[in-house]
Amino acid sequence: MHLPDWLARRAALHPERPALICAGQTWSFASLHRDADLVALCLRELGVQPGDRVALLARNSPGYAAILHATPRCGMVLVPLNTRLSEQELAWQLADCRPRLLIYDEAYAAQVASLPVRSVALENLGMARSPTFDSPTSPTSSSDQQIDLAAPHTLIYTSGTTGQPKGALLTAGNHWWSATASMLNLGLNEADRWLAVLPLFHVGGLSILMRGAIYGMPVVLHERFEPTAVLQALVEERVTLVSLVAVMLQRLLDHDQAGVLPASLRCVLLGGGPAPRPLLEACAARDLPVAQTYGMTETASQVATLAPADALRKLGSAGQPLLPMELRVEAPTGEVGEICVRGPMVTPGYYNRPEATAKALRDGWLHTGDLGYLDEEGYLYIVDRRSDLIISGGENIYPAEVEAALLAHPAVAEAGVVGMPDATWGEVPVAFVVAREGSTPEVNALLEHCRASLAGYKIPRRITLVNELPRTAAGKLRRNLLRTML
């Protein structure tokens, strides 16, 4: 099914309405639409063909948004790269998706120089550096632009149980359905403005830009989370919606001694794992409506969301699935089982990974690997994230990935990584290591080794040398026992 290009239609309907507010400047819908057209034109001139992957290594910026919206216009598949990855991790992902081009912003120029891929600076894509105030493109030409809902739109890497990242494909339709499902849940007010401080290379940040264009809603974009700037935006930019992870929300409350959080803020969408009770209670005491959400890259963001009114009554729950997402737990009500989801927001599969796709997607149901249960009212509780996933400040860390890095060191025979509760980050990774016979690895050397191949947030906070790791008879690592050794 084809739909009209949503950004083009918004530009035709209300060209002057703010689409993006960033660093004191405002891009209207007409202006953002024009920038997206310029980027698409430029990429086509650079040889980008329909179906080509185009990687993007950049900080949050209006240019990022223009590139995202240019995606269907030149038929490319955008691959937003995590800017925190090590050079080795980046090289691996680029080798996997073989992009026609890598777009980077100046902050990463040095890093990109050593990567084996053709690259272009974001600054050279033809966009004006400031918003343009020309009259919009004629609505007749805009309304001709189409978006194929079945076409792959985005390819976002998500680490897997084996430690090898997989590129989850998201179609334009996945994004559309996710945006409308979120609207059916949270509503859409005339005054709505969504603040994006999460990185745009994650689906949690990127989906805010999709919603902005589909709803015709202004997005306030920050380069990164900075509590003072967020507080200021909430007040001065009259932000009504914001997506955060728990560690950010806590820092926000810590900074808000003056109690300036305005009443216009109608919902904090809180992702990245369950929030601690004291945090939710502090929010309730300030009348701050918090909606806990459960989502993942493979579902183009939210799967289930807890209504703010239920925040304390259903503490720890991720709420009910969004309409039209279907959710089932492979166990009777109240008992723990694997969480499976189905619906038009679910990925068609992993890029060039037929086996992983077949394993994850069966009869249209995505087997998330996460464990949870449904209470008698149908509210979802997550018991254990998939594959012992560690969520640290909203970033996903797969133990297997960190273990693989440690095992690559010549002095390491075995490695086991688990998450340790942390007051600030929710969890941090810690490692247990068995030395290779005759070797005596130094912790500092191991950390140094990890730093060469892993993003900073994945580096174990602690490495403990042990004589052996707890394993099943079949030799499988027993992480639950590992956790008791913390």
Next chain:
Amino acid sequence: MHLPDWLARRAALHPERPALICAGQTWSFASLHRDADLVALCLRELGVQPGDRVALLARNSPGYAAILHATPRCGMVLVPLNTRLSEQELAWQLADCRPRLLIYDEAYAAQVASLPVRSVALENLGMARSPTFDSPTSPTSSSDQQIDLAAPHTLIYTSGTTGQPKGALLTAGNHWWSATASMLNLGLNEADRWLAVLPLFHVGGLSILMRGAIYGMPVVLHERFEPTAVLQALVEERVTLVSLVAVMLQRLLDHDQAGVLPASLRCVLLGGGPAPRPLLEACAARDLPVAQTYGMTETASQVATLAPADALRKLGSAGQPLLPMELRVEAPTGEVGEICVRGPMVTPGYYNRPEATAKALRDGWLHTGDLGYLDEEGYLYIVDRRSDLIISGGENIYPAEVEAALLAHPAVAEAGVVGMPDATWGEVPVAFVVAREGSTPEVNALLEHCRASLAGYKIPRRITLVNELPRTAAGKLRRNLLRTML
């Protein structure tokens, strides 16, 4: 594509929230969901099979809503009948769609008795007479219910140029996309309540019930438009949205001498043809936000809607097409041509009318037969409704249908019908008649003859005997010249 049954999901998510408010009683989502289940069960027991048509002849009532939502649950295709039709017109439509069953409410018992179709009283469908307050059905069972978006959901008769009504099929998906498109245009607030006073047998009324279930929004339902009751509902039921036709809006303003129209009313969706300037100016003077809309049965309601802020600036315009509807005029910008629309809200076709379907739908584009133009900003102006359609108080009247009734009288040789401007109804039908040689038809006898076969609103307000009708060389009636004879 299948989606979860929306009403079932709303009942699971917020069972206690009001779904329907009617005549001082409130049906919660759990209660409405249960009634829909009871109706579906009852209809299956009455032998209704998937694909069967089930006709419904009833006034606006909560039972009507339960039957509508039971539709996908027993796989039937609901045929809402216009209660104002003559017995002859009803019999024609029933013969055309051959329903398994006709559901009627007590007001039409006598009329139904003479119709050649198996019938059942709405009161006997198993619904409680008052809302039930039991605990909701368990969410697990509810979440299993599915709606096939491609399945025909509703069959609504719309008169055609030949005078023979055609049954426009609307799929569940047509309704879903229409509801989400309307939401993308008007937004959705926590406090929203939509007042339905239009008849539910028209898509303008019926679509409000669909939105209510899909959005999880309370619908305030009136049996008919009655200005005092509407004013009272706007204030006491805190209605925020209402769908009206111009004649109703005018009567509402006439009744609102005390100026009680509350600020909570955030939009009047005004359908059924362009509103006169004095009416729009009176609304502007009272800060009453009016959104002119253009829609039709074949598109499951709205096609284009004018934002209230543009009401006077773009006087007479129907606004821009709703996202994701596509609209084109088969003429250059500013020039008049046929209005064509495409999108997921468009009917798959007319029931058992392959030729009419092929003529109307080409390459996915619905050729509406309406004439209009787009201004340089992409705003649609309707110049002439299809086939000289007369719109009288929101009801469509096809001249050909009235002409056919007149021609059936033995004293009539030729008949021509056009709309005459009317301060109250917008337009009323008037007829010009050429007597058969040797006959001298009496006007009163002709009117009596019309009353036997036509709904009251279709009876010509005036019949003028003439010697000949203006025709083209090919013998085609020249209605534009007929209008000058008024």
